Amino acid sequence: MRERFTSLSAVGVPLDRGNVDTDAIIPARYLKTIKRTGLGEGLFFAWRYDAEGKERPDFPLNRPEYRGGKVLVAWENFGCGSSREHAVWALMDFGFRAVVAPSYSDIFHNNCLKNGMLPVTLPAAEVRALLDELLAAPGGKVEVDLAGQVLKGPKGDVHPFRIDPFAKTCLLEGLDEIALTLSSVGEIERYERERKKVTPWLFRDLAG
Amino acid sequence: MATLFEKIWDRHVVMRRGDDVLLYVDRHLVHEVTSPQAFEGLRQAGRAVRRPGSILAVPDHNVPTTPERAVRIDDRESREQIEALRRNALGTGIPLYDISDPRQGIVHIIGPEAGLVQPGIAVVCGDSHTGTLGAFGAIAFGIGTSEVEHVLATQTLWQKMPRQMRVAVTGALRPLVTPKDVILAVIAKIGAAGGTGYAIEFSGDTIRRMSMEGRMTVCNMTIEAGARFGLIAPDGITFAYLEGRPLAPPPGQWDAAVSCWKGLPSDPDAAWDREVALDTSSLEPHVTWGTSPQDALPVGGAVPDPAAQADPGERARMRRALEYMGLSPGKRLTDIPVDKVFIGSCTNARIEDLRAAAAVAKGRKVAPGVTALVVPGSGLVKRQAEEEGLDKVFRDAGFEWRLPGCSMCLGMNPDRLKPGERCASTSNRNFEGRQGPGGRTHLMSPPMAAAAAIAGRITDVREVAR
Numbered sequence: 001m002r003e004r005f006t007s008l009s010a011v012g013v014p015l016d017r018g019n020v021d022t023d024a025i026i027p028a029r030y031l032k033t034i035k036r037t038g039l040g041e042g043l044f045f046a047w048r049y050d051a052e053g054k055e056r057p058d059f060p061l062n063r064p065e066y067r068g069g070k071v072l073v074a075w076e077n078f079g080c081g082s083s084r085e086h087a088v089w090a091l092m093d094f095g096f097r098a099v100v101a102p103s104y105s106d107i108f109h110n111n112c113l114k115n116g117m118l119p120v121t122l123p124a125a126e127v128r129a130l131l132d133e134l135l136a137a138p139g140g141k142v143e144v145d146l147a148g149q150v151l152k153g154p155k156g157d158v159h160p161f162r163i164d165p166f167a168k169t170c171l172l173e174g175l176d177e178i179a180l181t182l183s184s185v186g187e188i189e190r191y192e193r194e195r196k197k198v199t200p201w202l203f204r205d206l207a208g
Numbered sequence: 209m210a211t212l213f214e215k216i217w218d219r220h221v222v223m224r225r226g227d228d229v230l231l232y233v234d235r236h237l238v239h240e241v242t243s244p245q246a247f248e249g250l251r252q253a254g255r256a257v258r259r260p261g262s263i264l265a266v267p268d269h270n271v272p273t274t275p276e277r278a279v280r281i282d283d284r285e286s287r288e289q290i291e292a293l294r295r296n297a298l299g300t301g302i303p304l305y306d307i308s309d310p311r312q313g314i315v316h317i318i319g320p321e322a323g324l325v326q327p328g329i330a331v332v333c334g335d336s337h338t339g340t341l342g343a344f345g346a347i348a349f350g351i352g353t354s355e356v357e358h359v360l361a362t363q364t365l366w367q368k369m370p371r372q373m374r375v376a377v378t379g380a381l382r383p384l385v386t387p388k389d390v391i392l393a394v395i396a397k398i399g400a401a402g403g404t405g406y407a408i409e410f411s412g413d414t415i416r417r418m419s420m421e422g423r424m425t426v427c428n429m430t431i432e433a434g435a436r437f438g439l440i441a442p443d444g445i446t447f448a449y450l451e452g453r454p455l456a457p458p459p460g461q462w463d464a465a466v467s468c469w470k471g472l473p474s475d476p477d478a479a480w481d482r483e484v485a486l487d488t489s490s491l492e493p494h495v496t497w498g499t500s501p502q503d504a505l506p507v508g509g510a511v512p513d514p515a516a517q518a519d520p521g522e523r524a525r526m527r528r529a530l531e532y533m534g535l536s537p538g539k540r541l542t543d544i545p546v547d548k549v550f551i552g553s554c555t556n557a558r559i560e561d562l563r564a565a566a567a568v569a570k571g572r573k574v575a576p577g578v579t580a581l582v583v584p585g586s587g588l589v590k591r592q593a594e595e596e597g598l599d600k601v602f603r604d605a606g607f608e609w610r611l612p613g614c615s616m617c618l619g620m621n622p623d624r625l626k627p628g629e630r631c632a633s634t635s636n637r638n639f640e641g642r643q644g645p646g647g648r649t650h651l652m653s654p655p656m657a658a659a660a661a662i663a664g665r666i667t668d669v670r671e672v673a674r
Contacts, residue, residue: 018525019400019500020441023639028620032242032270033287034292045639050629054515075521077401080434081639083336084242085352085405106370106404106436107336107350116355164368166228181230181362183487184223188358191222191232199328201457201465202234205261 003116004174005146008097010070012142012154013060014134020074021081026090035049038163039086040093040102061094065138065156073130079108088115098144100151113167116174118144120151120161129157146171209477211372212441213407216347216472220330222364231347231367233359235324235331238265238302239315240293241620242334246357247296254425258363264324267293268314269620273583273610278308284460286621312483313586313612316340316554320424321588323453327442332359337636339430341383342439343423344446345472347407349436355617370407370437372488374474377412379489384669386564387422388556388634390414391429392494392504394486400502405436406482410440410476414488420449421560427491428555429636432501441473486501495541495666496638497652498529503638505541507668509658515539532640533648534628541666544650548631549661550643551579551654555615556634557585559592561654565600565634568658568673574606581623582607582616605659619644634662 031044047059053063061069072091078101079087088111091099097117102124104112112119122130130166133154134140140154144166151159170177210218222230225623243265251258257263270286271277281287290307297304304313311318316337319325327345334356341348355365375394408430415423416575423440429436447466450456457465476530492506505512514526514537530536551557562584568585574580582602584590590612593599599609616623617635617644625631627646634657635642638649650666659669 015529016524018521021500021639021643023618023637027641027645028269028618031241031620032283032289034248034289036245046645051646077404077434081431081637082338083334083350083352085245085354088352097612098621103401103404105401105434109350110355111352116354117217135664164227165367166226176253177366178253178358178361181358181364182255183363184230187223187230188232188362192363195232199325199468200464201461202329203262204324204455204458205303206235206264208453 002114002174002176005116005118005171006095007145007147009069009141011068012071012073012130012134012140013065013066013069014131015060015072015074016101016131016135018075019080020079022079022084022087024083024113025079025087026084031084032085036089037093039090043090043094050185063138068095070095070097071142071144072096072099073134075104075127076124078104080105085111088112088117092117100127100130113171116171118171120144122159122161126159128141187200201207209475209479211474211478212345212409212435212439212472215565216328216330217369219328220347227368228366229369231330231365232364233332234262234329236359237315237319237333238263238271238356239335240267240289241269242353243296243356244292245353249357250360252481255298255361257302261579262363263302264319264322265293265297265302265304266312266315266318269614269618271307271613272622273613273615275611286507289321310587310591311588314554314557314614316428317558317585317589320420321453321586323450323456326450326456326465328472332365336431337428339436339438340424340428340554341654342437343420343427344540345439346440347437347439348669349494350431353461371405373403373406373408373435373482373484374480375408375484375486376485377410377414377488379414379487381414381488381491384673385491385493385656386653386655387418387425389454389491389494390486390488390538391426392501393491393498395433395501396504397430397486398433398484400432400500402432403430403433406435407437408433408435408441410438415440416443420445421558424558425555429501432636442469443589446585482629493653493656493669495656497533497535497541498526498551499532499638500529500583501636501638501651503529504651507541507666509541511535511537511539511541520570542668543665545630546578546632546650546660547629548625549578549657550616550631550633550635552581552583552585552615552665553635555636556654557589559589561634562589562593562598565580565654565658566601568655568669569605569607569662572603572605572662574661578664580607580661580662581616582611583610584612586612616643618642632666633659
């Protein structure tokens with residue numbers, strides 16, 4: 001069901017901004033789709049294009065050296081604001097497969113993991129160094145190895161990172177989490193039987 | 209010795225897997241924007257909705273707020289998304305408050321009105337402002353679409369226990385200072401990421417005196433401080449709000465429910481990972497100047513100078529914010545003119561919000577050149593406001609009186625700002641482009657927004673109302 005993430009080596013794209021919110025990642029008018037695909041068109045729309053719809057040449061995603069990059073390197077509290085999973089779908093549709101930042105909003109972080117996108121959390125000083133390297137020498141490659149939990153910067157600098165073991169397994173194997181949960185449906189049924197006795201009012205049908 | 213959050217959490221654990229628990233979800237609210245892909249996923253996998261009767265669906269983000277919506281919605285994609293919600297709800301047996309239903313409204317407003325949000329429950333919605341519902345003493349949180357699909361199929365979610373933060377709010381609020389000012393001050397104090405990884409319980413005498421409407425405003429914006437969960441211990445005010453509502457515990461189970469709820473508040477010796485205190489006895493009405501909700505200041509203040517900021521990252525962020533907002537350091541907030549005024553949203557579109565704004569608007573006129581919208585949060589709020597004559601107060605003053613929906617909070621429906629327009633807004637986010645591409649948002653309370661409409665600029669409501 002979901003996309004796997006194992007490893008990649010790709011151009012790193014620096015986005016040196018803090019508190020990048022999901023409205024900036026994908027504006028609300030692109031949320032009217034009932035599909036998960038095609039959202040890359042609206043990614044960072046207001047930052048990529050000017051009022052006339054022309055590309056802003058200085059925005060990193062528009063610079064030729066960063067084209068085709070798959071690793072977005074950003075600053076603190078990345079993905080804050082709205083819960084819209086469209087933000088992750090837009091990043092992936094555009095070609096990104098991993099984000100590197102000192103911190104993320106909780107919902108965005110979850111949404112990444114559900115879609116096979118790797119959110120790498122590194123100490124602020126290490127992210128700062130990566131951003132500076134990518135800004136100083138555009139086009140540098142970043143290597144990410146999920147199994148070994150290590151990221152390599154353009155100059156070969158090595159950054160180990162931590163990840164929740166279950167999330168790691170899901171990413172490596174592309175597990176269908178719903179199928180996995182449904183394999184414990186007996187536990188869910190047992191819980192419901194017990195709860196119905198204690199709090200019967202919570203099983204009232206909302207239809208009426 | 210457990211917190212309110214921990215007590216509710218423990219009652220919802222179905223099973224454990226390492227640090228993760230499978231959390232049972234009692235109630236699930238669904239709107240048209242974040243659900244279509246979840247229903248599509250179920251169909252593709254041939255899965256059923258586990259408990260349709262635990263879910264309530266409503267269209268709110270896309271709906272126009274003008275009367276023509278009853279006959280047509282011009283925007284094809286919006287129309288299709290609303291139709292998809294209808295199809296998905298009807299096809300799976302999920303109750304729906306459709307666009308013409310008198311109970312239709314903003315998802316976070318209609319759940320409490322129906323009485324389906326109760327102390328001690330776990331409730332989710334594919335919307336970050338679901339924390340609003342924590343005001344009832346519930347675990348309420350926003351989730352992404354994949355998680356919506358997981359809940360539809362299993363009635364559960366794998367979750368990690370968040371850290372516990374208590375924000376103690378004390379002191380009597382001065383006249384015309386509101387719960388909105390309290391939460392803006394909290395966010396300014398702890399920052400837009402200060403609550404990341406936490407559940408925040410709001411406590412203290414200021415909170416205890418607040419109505420359910422005020423408590424919902426506070427919990428609504430917890431996510432703007434980074435916390436997915438905001439919650440408040442249930443008390444007599446909570447129980448009185450709920451009693452007799454259509455989906456509250458029925459009379460035969462009411463006493464049992466209340467006695468269960470009375471055991472929920474955090475124990476005196478509960479352990480907190482972080483504690484924050486805010487004395488509100490001298491709190492001023494707050495207004496945001498920038499593009500993050502943490503950029504809030506008392507209305508008597510001035511636009512801050514990025515040069516005075518020591519941290520280079522924050523300095524750069526402030527410079528970009530000021531450039532986007534078209535503001536210079538040192539400008540007094542009360543010298544900032546507005547083009548539009550929006551009174552509405554899941555933050556501030558309940559009856560008390562409209563009463564507070566109407567009290568300021570009464571007998572006054574919206575300044576020339578300013579367009580001001582009042583958008584009740586639900587059909588029930590609208591009806592009550594009309595019974596109280598608030599619609600007439602607003603109309604006489606030159607405000608537009610609209611139909612319920614998310615409206616100008618988020619730029620998904622026809623109500624939005626044009627590039628460069630500046631808005632005094634009672635909503636929750638002042639992000640770049642949030643209210644429409646290029647639009648500039650100043651967050652504030654309903655009375656402050658009404659005062660801005662009348663003065664044509666940001667103003668201290670206490671001067672207008674004097």
